[in-house]
Amino acid sequence: MLYVFSRFKECQNRFEKEKRSLWWKGVFFVDWIIAFFIHGASINDYFAYRFFYLRRSGRKEFITFRRHKKIQAICNPTLTDRELCRDKACFNRHFSAYLGRNWLDVSTCTFQEFCNFFLNYEVVFLKDISSFRGIGIKKLQSSDVNVEKLYQQLQTKKEANYILEEPIIENDELASFHPWSINTIRIVTVYNEKTDKVYLMNARIxxxxxxxxxxxxxxQGIGANIDIQSGVINSLGYDMFDNTYICHPLTGKQIVGFQIPCWEECKLFVEKAARMIPTVRYIGWDVVIGVNGNFSLIEANDNADHDFQQLYNKGLWKEYRKVLSKIH
Structure with missing residues (x-):
């Protein structure tokens, strides 16, 4: 119970800027409990979607924690199939035609192959195969690496396996938002294997x-909604601390109204990828749009966050229910 109170206070401080009296905090807590039982809203859902401002009809519009679990239960029931998305080495092998970059499985490569990879690239990315949310990714300058020592260290780590990947050259327009990282496109799909139709449910930069x-x-990244039809960013940028941005705070590049380049081709790329794993029907695809209109598939998220799709946009539960009714 102490954890629940602590989590409630944390989310309230993050999303609710207005200072409330102890009485109002108590009212919100009771209201959240009601929202939890009726709508399956987590504490984060309650504050992120401003449920304290919404009536029951408004709350019904949003994918909550419980509704997200329902989507996964219908679309992705088999855990073994979902592992293909979670193990980076297995993912890279299965989607080799979609990667757009060279990579190396450290657990199976020879020392000479390991050395050659660092000789070929000035910068190399080292990734734990089971990492998520950017955790466990290291950017290495090849000239600074003691290759023999690193190889021995990685080979002796029995609890984890690693892959190496070459850097991706991103489209200049997208790179200018934040040139210190790759800036990806997240497109969430639901696949109907009966009709071979891929539904594009949401897109975010x-x-x-x-x-x-x-x-x-x-x-500490920034997200913004992309209109599926046009490929234009149609929301403010926002971060997990509920700060909002018209322009990127470091580079000053305007976020709102930006046209994503090669948008129609990007959608077709994701649709083709979705058909490569038909037993995992709900996936959030992370794509890099590269130079010359080429694409690189970074990863597939079989449990793509529901809150990231709806913040500063709208509730998407109605759209998902329509699609789920066709495949369930």
Missing amino acids: RMGNNKNNVDNFHF
Whole structure:
């Protein structure tokens, strides 16, 4: 119970800027409990979607924690199939035609192959195969690495396996938002294997911030909504601390109204990727739009965050229910 109170206070401080009396905090807590039982709203859901301002009809519009679990139960019931998304080495092998970059499995490569990879690239990314949210990713300058020592260290770590990847050259327009990281496009799909139709449910741009080398939203990154039809950013930028941005705070590049380049081609790229793993029907795809209109698939998230899709946009539960009714 102490954890619940602590989490409630944390989310209230993050999302609710107005200072409330102890009485109002108590009212909100009771209201959250009601929202939890009726709508399956987590504490984060309650504050992120401003449930304290919404009536029951408004709350019904949002994907909550419980509704998100329902989406996964219908679309992604088999855990073994979902592992293909979670193990980076397995993912890279399965989607080799979509990666757009060279990579190396450290657990199976020889020392000479390991050395050659660092000789070929000035910068190399080292990734834990089971990492998520940008955790466990290291950007290495090849000239600074003692290759023999690193190889021995990685080979003796039995509890974890690693891959090496070459850096990706991003489209100049997108890179200018935050040149210290790759800025990815997250497109969430639901696949109907009966009709072979891929539904594009939501699209977001993710930008790095504070000169971090990853753009993950949970690592101080910035997100913004993309209109599925046009590819235009149609919301403010926002971060997990509920700060909002018209322009990127470091580079000053305007976020609102930006046209994502090669948008129609990007959507087709994701649709093709979704058909490569038909038993995992709900996936959030992270894509880099590169130079010359080429694409690189970074990863597939079988449990793509529901809050990231709806913040500063609208509730998407109605849209998901329509699609789920066709595949369930």
